[in-house]
Amino acid sequence: MALLDSTTAPPGYLEALNPEQRAAVEHGAEGGAPGAPLLVIAGAGSGKTNTLAHRVAHLIVEGADPRRILLMTFSRRAASELSRRVERIARRVLGEGAGALADALSWAGTFHGIGARLLREYAEQLGLDPAFTIHDREDSADLMNLVRHELGFSKTETRFPTKGACLAIYSRCVNAECSVEEAIGHAYPWCSSWVDELKRLFGAYVEAKQRQNVLDYDDLLLYWAGAVAHPEIAADMGERFDHVLVDEYQDTNRLQSTILRALKPEGRGLTVVGDDAQSIYSFRAATVRNILDFPSQFSPAAQVITLERNYRSTQPILAAANGVIGLAKERFTKNLWTERASGVRPRLVAVRDEADQARYVVEQVLEKREEGAALKQQAVLFRTSHHSGPLELELTRRNIPFVKFGGLKFLDAAHVKDLLALLRFVENPRDRVAGFRLMQLLPGVGPTSAQRVLDAVEQAADPLAALQGAPPPPRSGADWPGFLGVVADLRTGRAGWPAEMERARTWYEPHLERVHEDAAARQADLVQLEQIAGGYPSRERFLTDLTLDPPDATSDQAGPPLKDEDYLILSTIHSAKGQEWKSVFLLNAVDGCIPSDLGTGSSAEVEEERRLLYVAMTRARDDLHVITPQRFFTHGQASRGDRHVYASRTRFIPGDLLGHFERIAWPAADASPAATASRTLPRVNLGGQMRGMWR
Numbered sequence: 001m002a003l004l005d006s007t008t009a010p011p012g013y014l015e016a017l018n019p020e021q022r023a024a025v026e027h028g029a030e031g032g033a034p035g036a037p038l039l040v041i042a043g044a045g046s047g048k049t050n051t052l053a054h055r056v057a058h059l060i061v062e063g064a065d066p067r068r069i070l071l072m073t074f075s076r077r078a079a080s081e082l083s084r085r086v087e088r089i090a091r092r093v094l095g096e097g098a099g100a101l102a103d104a105l106s107w108a109g110t111f112h113g114i115g116a117r118l119l120r121e122y123a124e125q126l127g128l129d130p131a132f133t134i135h136d137r138e139d140s141a142d143l144m145n146l147v148r149h150e151l152g153f154s155k156t157e158t159r160f161p162t163k164g165a166c167l168a169i170y171s172r173c174v175n176a177e178c179s180v181e182e183a184i185g186h187a188y189p190w191c192s193s194w195v196d197e198l199k200r201l202f203g204a205y206v207e208a209k210q211r212q213n214v215l216d217y218d219d220l221l222l223y224w225a226g227a228v229a230h231p232e233i234a235a236d237m238g239e240r241f242d243h244v245l246v247d248e249y250q251d252t253n254r255l256q257s258t259i260l261r262a263l264k265p266e267g268r269g270l271t272v273v274g275d276d277a278q279s280i281y282s283f284r285a286a287t288v289r290n291i292l293d294f295p296s297q298f299s300p301a302a303q304v305i306t307l308e309r310n311y312r313s314t315q316p317i318l319a320a321a322n323g324v325i326g327l328a329k330e331r332f333t334k335n336l337w338t339e340r341a342s343g344v345r346p347r348l349v350a351v352r353d354e355a356d357q358a359r360y361v362v363e364q365v366l367e368k369r370e371e372g373a374a375l376k377q378q379a380v381l382f383r384t385s386h387h388s389g390p391l392e393l394e395l396t397r398r399n400i401p402f403v404k405f406g407g408l409k410f411l412d413a414a415h416v417k418d419l420l421a422l423l424r425f426v427e428n429p430r431d432r433v434a435g436f437r438l439m440q441l442l443p444g445v446g447p448t449s450a451q452r453v454l455d456a457v458e459q460a461a462d463p464l465a466a467l468q469g470a471p472p473p474p475r476s477g478a479d480w481p482g483f484l485g486v487v488a489d490l491r492t493g494r495a496g497w498p499a500e501m502e503r504a505r506t507w508y509e510p511h512l513e514r515v516h517e518d519a520a521a522r523q524a525d526l527v528q529l530e531q532i533a534g535g536y537p538s539r540e541r542f543l544t545d546l547t548l549d550p551p552d553a554t555s556d557q558a559g560p561p562l563k564d565e566d567y568l569i570l571s572t573i574h575s576a577k578g579q580e581w582k583s584v585f586l587l588n589a590v591d592g593c594i595p596s597d598l599g600t601g602s603s604a605e606v607e608e609e610r611r612l613l614y615v616a617m618t619r620a621r622d623d624l625h626v627i628t629p630q631r632f633f634t635h636g637q638a639s640r641g642d643r644h645v646y647a648s649r650t651r652f653i654p655g656d657l658l659g660h661f662e663r664i665a666w667p668a669a670d671a672s673p674a675a676t677a678s679r680t681l682p683r684v685n686l687g688g689q690m691r692g693m694w695r
């Protein structure tokens with residue numbers, strides 16, 4: 001029964017929506033029962049998140065049971081943001097009781113996170129041990145390497161593909177549902193002479209994972225798809241949910257679409273939302289075909305609602321972004337429009353080099369702060385993490401706080417991985433990569449003795465008893481009983497979660513101090529990890545969520561900024577997805593950076609790079625600066641020394657589009673005597689001169 005009587009109370013909370021948004025919210029929602037399938041094509045800044053939140057809230061208001069709503073987003077952050085918005089909207093209609101309803105929205109998370117939860121719930125039917133642990137990419141590469149070594153492939157005369165390449169090929173086969181030959185042909189042609197060996201390697205890798213009771217990132221989808229390939233299990237899982245809503249559908253892969261179809265074969269209660277113009281994850285085998293083919297998968301076909309009104313950017317910014325995406329080879333969404341008039345065109349700024357680029361950004365950012373825009377409302381975006389290096393230096397020198405998203409992750413730090421390895425090993429003592437890492441922390445324990453212990457553990461029916469009973473490695477001394485002690489303590493769960501984190505940390509700290517010179521700084525990270533752990537109900541949930549979607553902010557040496565402190569945002573374009581800022585600065589808008597010289601192999605790759613530029617430009621609300629440094633330093637051969645290469649403006653902004661921009665050179669020629677001077681002075685190779693002294 002509907003919680004709100006729609007005949008007496010007009011849904012005022014929907015009034016702020018435009019007609020298309022409202023149609024998407026109300027589609028088949030009557031009485032909260034599942035309706036016909038729906039595809040929402042939502043252009044950049046068209047209120048996708050807003051619309052999705054309203055749809056979920058509306059379903060709940062109409063009477064849908066929030067515990068039976070499955071909501072899958074691209075990141076955990078997006079899922080919790082969406083849940084918060086749903087609660088806010090529902091509260092306006094239902095009052096205080098809405099909090100409990102939105103809390104009951106317990107099936108909101110990433111595709112992989114939800115997969116892990118369901119696999120644990122169905123573990124028994126699927127022949128899985130529910131205590132499985134999850135390997136992140138680095139762990140997977142380590143295990144792949146171990147197996148590669150065991151099979152003797154690392155000793156071959158002609159070079160066998162590296163562990164990274166092996167894992168990438170394996171992952172492509174799994175996610176794109178293709179054969180080894182197809183995966184190689186597509187992206188790794190130099191590996192084509194190794195097909196048979198790769199197949200053997202992948203077989204052995206799968207066996208090793210099973211023996212050790214670990215699943216890797218791809219397995220979560222693969223096992224999930226495998227489970228729902230059985231109609232009874234698919235029906236049982238599908239029936240748990242009345243509504244299944246998927247955000248960022250353009251970035252899902254074939255396995256994900258297979259899973260969805262198995263859960264909801266007729267599409268009832270299924271809503272997917274996305275924008276083909278923002279598809280930027282093909283390197284994870286995401287395919288834009290999922291979104292394009294969605295309507296015709298059902299009979300009758302899914303309804304398609306398109307959101308084309310942009311609420312974010314000013315008209316001139318949108319005109320430039322439309323211009324860029326307008327040159328795409330294939331495109332399905334129409335041009336976006338906005339009512340936000342402005343006389344200010346986006347800037348195309350020519351600077352001499354990356355150092356000037358950094359100075360330009362700092363000057364502008366400070367100027368805007370003077371005018372009242374907080375640092376947090378301004379973002380600097382770049383294609384690849386290392387592009388921000390010179391800017392980070394300049395910001396540090398000028399004492400401007402910043403937080404960087406994308407690139408090195410907090411969890412990649414060795415000491416954080418060490419502590420997590422302990423928790424993972426306690427959770428699943430057969431997890432060899434975790435055990436191997438951990439035992440070698442102990443002085444006197446090397447790979448051979450660690451392997452001997454791990455062999456005994458892996459083969460035993462009771463792995464913990466086997467660990468406790470194994471002969472201690474010869475030179476491990478008192479550290480061995482200390483290690484067994486912490487494993488046993490944590491395993492009993494006596495301290496409880498998250499208090500056991502402290503026990504783990506106190507065990508680890510002496511090792512940290514021995515191994516790392518900068519132990520104090522690293523200790524602070526461990527304390528932070530403990531705080532993060534406090535937000536999770538159990539060790540298992542903490543490990544799963546962190547592995548699948550690690551926090552990705554790293555900040556300058558000052559440590560993570562306090563919440564109320566102001567700081568500038570630095571972000572890769574990939575990590576900027578779904579966000580918006582008042583001012584946006586895009587670094588290195590030159591060929592070789594965007595498109596990245598790694599992304600110009602095929603026409604599909606170039607098209608994806610074009611969409612990346614589009615995503616970057618459409619993050620800006622009022623003010624966009626596209627910066628093109630004219631030359632870059634490269635580290636050349638010893639004999640010739642370092643030199644410059646000259647760069648040209650990105651091919652995605654050809655001459656025809658220049659009219660959309662205000663073009664400026666910075667600093668203005670006459671204002672920079674240094675710049676002028678460097679053009680007239682001869683070039684000197686001081687480096688070569690110095691090296692010459694010793695020849």
Ligand SMILES: Nc1ncnc2c1ncn2[C@@H]1O[C@H](COP(=O)(O)OP(=O)(O)OP(=O)(O)O)[C@@H](O)[C@H]1O
Nearest residue numbers: 016017018044045046047048049050311312578579
């Ligand atoms: N009906 C509306 N009326 C006024 N403003 C709106 C409306 N819908 C959305 N907005 C505003 O538009 C902006 C963009 O919304 P949102 O972040 O949901 O966009 P999005 O479609 O998810 O964007 P993208 O796909 O580019 O990440 C936000 O500032 C939001 O408040």
